[in-house]
Amino acid sequence: MGSHGSHLEREPELDLILQETGFSKANLNRLHHRFRYLDKNNKGFLSRTDLHNIKELEMNPLGDRIINSFFPDGGECVDFRGFVWVLAHFRPSQEEDPTVQDPQKPEPLNSRNNKLRFAFQLYDLDCDGKISMKEMLQVLRLMVGVEVTEEQLEVIAARTVQEADEDGDGSVSFVEFTKSLEKMNIEHQMSIRILK
Template sequence: MPPKTPAKAGGGSKPASSSTPASATSSAAAGTKQKGNDSSLPMEMCSNSSSEYGFQMFDADEIRRLGKRFRKLDLDNSGSLSVEEFMSLPELQQNPLVQRVIDIFDADGNGEVDFKEFIQGMSQFSVKGDKESKMRFAFRIYDMDNDGYISNGELFQVLKMMVGNNLKDTQLQQIVDKTVLFADKDEDGKISFEEFCTVVGNTDVHKKMVVDV
């Protein structure tokens, strides 16, 4: 079943019967681009943005470590990560939904992830993050047009990223139709965040959305 938008486009792949929102997800403030990837960049941005949600999820040492990781990924020292640079993150290399993750991280939609977006995105995977914020991130993976609902077509597209050619489109469509029918309690033909949580909320998917800093 699930979400919507990080740094440029995306695709991926996954197996048949396990193509559910829960199994899918678990396998799962725009800053101005600055030249010169100075080592002081992360802490400067931290001090300027300390009141923002993402920065509240990490202490000073964690921000420094994330800054070090960010600079290591930023091969051209541009102050922001391209899709290619972002995809070098070990945690994402084998994830068929990597492009969706990037799209969500890329809050301003400029095709790159700056340090503020990086911190805010990574905060969704913090051990301190609450269940609802993690569930909303998972939901957004499927909500590709960011309208607050998962349509039949969006669910098909995301699950197609996961299963690739392991299923015929007709078989995958049957799974999608059954999933929407099961989750869509108000019978409006789409899945709301509340309906998504009803189906996925009792799983441990949110517990798997944790990255060591």
């Protein structure tokens, strides 16, 4: 494993990180190398600026929203454990028999439900537990840019909310969001290929 493995071994709470995230030691080693690469000044944590240096996030229209997920309490830095905890949501899902799931163990971060919850939070900009028409419109603007007129975006946002809104309150709850994405392969869509 060389020097990279020895740095990972010095990471506090390594066993807890392995257990919480479900990553293999080899994947954690790769992520630790990436974390150290992003931490140019060897501070032991990453700032929002450090995360903005990730090319894939810079190109992603929801990149800022994803970066915000690394700082759930509004903090300004994330340590290695927090870094991999967020990335664990993007770990490819294994086909597991749900009847074998141990009720004492928490649901894996990369479960379909947790992937959907993570995606829902990208849309729920005010964190009130619902996606409003205004929030849907804001996210659509980010995703399509200037390719579509404002009027077309408003129609798409209205139709999307209307189709998912089962209780008629004008917004989309997490349950409604989940139902609207029932047929989508979230497990595949929200997986980082390098971690396979």
